[in-house]
Amino acid sequence: MNTVIAPLTEMPDPQFVMVGDGHRIATYTWGDEALPTVVVVHGFASSTRDNWVSTGWVRDLLRAGYRVLGLDQRGHGASDKPHEPGDYGLRTLAGDIEAVLDTYLVDTARYVGYSLGARVGWEVALDLSDRIERVVLGGVPDGIPLARLDIAQVRALVEEGTPVTDPVTQNYIALTERVAGNDLRALLAIAGGMRASGTVDPDPAHAPAQPVLFATGSLDAIIEGSRALAAACPQGTFVEIPGRHHFNAPGSRVFREAALAFLAG
Secondary structure: OOOOOOOOOOOOOOEEEEOOOOOEEEEEEEOOOOOOEEEEEOOOOOOHHHHHHOOOHHHHHHHOOOEEEEEOOOOOOOOOOOOOHHHOOHHHHHHHHHHHHHHOOOOOEEEEEEOHHHHHHHHHHHHOOOOEEEEEEEOOOOOOOOOOOOHHHHHHHHHHOOOOOOHHHHHHHHHHHHOOOOOHHHHHHHHHHHHHOOOOOOOHHHOOOOOEEEEEEOOOOOHHHHHHHHHHOOOEEEEEEOOOOOOOHHHOHHHHHHHHHHHOO
């Protein structure tokens, strides 16, 4: 597959990868194919553009000498957005990452994920331990992803226009509305799929063996859980992102600089 190179302020055209159940995953590449690859995976209700391009991550990774491979997770960005919860099991999302790496013929890579992308990254690091060399997990949930989202209130909003009153769910809705092209029905299906598929908490007894950097905002409610996961990893490191909460941590320069130093080994 040809590398797509674009100015750092713009998005290249998506290249679509067909995954096992027939859905299309939008992917983007920057940099020379001969360089070490960093795959970047965004969080819930976000996209490659929102999490990684607009915040300067792609720019800084390129300057550090990496090839960057980004993807819009199913239900997000330019990827397919099915409305059935059964299309969004955690194993399915992790399988999408593997399919993208296979399609691009990437033998080994470093992984950077945030929020939902970090929870998926925990699974990818375990499943592809021989291919994923180093892992950055930002804002990784220490429980079932999106467990704090009130699904009933979101469903009432989608189907009846009933206003959401739960503060945490309001934050998720605001995030959804901030990113152009989001489909609330697809995002509702993602939350339902995480629960219906039997997704469980990350198991500290079966932690990734690779070097893993955990980074969570000091104002994020999940910070202690993320810190505990870092302590459970044989080669885990934890960085607190000062003054940031769950929804604005990706834009932190402290986060980027810590991740770049870690990826360099």
